[in-house]
Amino acid sequence: MSDRLSETISDPPYDDRKGTQLLLVLSAILFFAYICVAMPLPVVSVHVVQALGLSNAWGGLAAGMAFITTIFSRAWAGGVGDRIGAKPAMARGLWFYLAGAIICIVAGFLTAQPWLALGVLLLGRAVVGIGESYVSVSMVSWGIGLVGTHRSGRVIAFMGAAIYGALGVGAPLGLGLYHLGGFSLVMCLSAVLPALSLIAIVKLPAVAPHASTLRRSFLNVIGTIWKHGFVIMAQGIGFAAIGAFFSLYFIAQGWQGAGLGLSAFGAGFVLVRVLFGHLPDRIGGLPVAMVSLMVEVVGQLLIWGALMPTLVLLGAFMTGLGCSMIYPSMGREVVALVAPQQRGMALGGFAAFQDLAYGLTGPLAGILADRAGYGPIFLIGACAAGAGLVMVLWLKRAASLSIQKA
Secondary structure: OOOEEEEEOOOOOOOOHHHHHHHHHHHHHHHHHHHHHHOOHHHHHHHHHHHOOOOOOHHHHHHHHHHHHHHHHHOOOOHHHHHHOHHHHHHHHHHHHHHHHHHHHHHHHOOOOOOHHHHHHHHHHHHHHHHHHHHEEEHHHHHHHHHHHHHHHHHHHHHHHHHHHHHHHHHHHHHHHHHOOOOOHHOOOHHHHHHHHHHOOOOOOOOOOOOHHHHOOHHHHHHHHHHHHHHHHHHHHHHHHHHHHHHHHHHHOOOOOOOOOHHHHHHHHHHHHHOOOHHHHHHOHHHHHHHHHHHHHHHHHHHHOOOOHHHHHHHHHHHHHOOOOOOHHHHHHHHHOOOOHHHHHHHHHHHHHHHHHHHHHHHHHHHHHHOOOHHHHEEEEEHHHHHHHHHHHHHHHHHHHHHHHH
16 A cells, blocks of 8 residues: 555646645645654653653653654655655655554553563654654655645645644543553554555655755755754754643642643644744745744743643643744745755755754653753743744844845
8 A cells, every 4th residue: 555656746736726725635634644643742751650650751751762763764764755755655654653553552561561661662652753754754745746845835834733733632632541541542543543544645646756866965965954953953842841741740730631731732833824824935934933933932931930720831822832833934944945856855854853852852851850840841941942043043144144145
């Protein structure tokens, strides 16, 4: 099934209306597939800390393991997509999702042996991370191939809305299933969803891979996009903190609604994508990223300093508002910097910076939480978003100087 391509078409083959329809279909498939990533995200750290009796550091590592794997596999997966096409690369990613979920199901039955369970869980999370590399990069490349690079900001906005919409739905669903039937029940549904997605993509049109053999090295591409990558790495720390530790933060405070943190984040995220997803293509990525990072800083500071659960949830919502447009804004700039035959590799390398934030925040923040509690994690998230804002201002100034010289 993974290599069954129906119609293969050139770049870009569709008008705005038809292209938007196809993007909506791809986004819907991505939404349901990504729930298999979203459901375990708040559950994994809770399972490791409460069911296995291990420390927050181990819980953070387990939550972040998928993102650690993607750091090393994004560019590789993007390069494969450039060579074989986005559709078959997407299918490979879904198979990895399925395999990772099955391994995690096994880990759920090993709670009597905590360290063995943790080892199997880490393996499963690593396999899911490889799948994530294929799925996210391939979906963006597929969408851009269908509608054209001039609509790249819209493509990235659509795909991001699907991913974070899935996070908003999947997080409370995962915690509910975990309390109902345990970790293995969560992972069973996580295995079913990518299998259904594999069936759903069979009839969709594919885009031909770019035949050019003139390809820049990965390090060369990274040298071109690293400043943009730094921005999404900086903004990603706030989301990673919410994903790994928001539930435990609520539980530690004795508040109800531990699963609502990612829902609040996802609601803010999707709201902005729906209302303002066109802005990067219309006014440019840098102005949008600048305002977005300011909002994220406020959201993280609210989570850190608020003493009431409603204000903390408001902070998560504002973090979602802020994070929403940063990836498509900076991704649009990245797409403009590279040739079409390097698009998958560039997007893979770009996304790896975000994975770095997601992968390292979990274990490092877990160590901090063991010593100082959960609140300071979100103060660090605010500082990181501030650093991203400084980089955007630098890029904006450099762009202005370049225009003046021209």
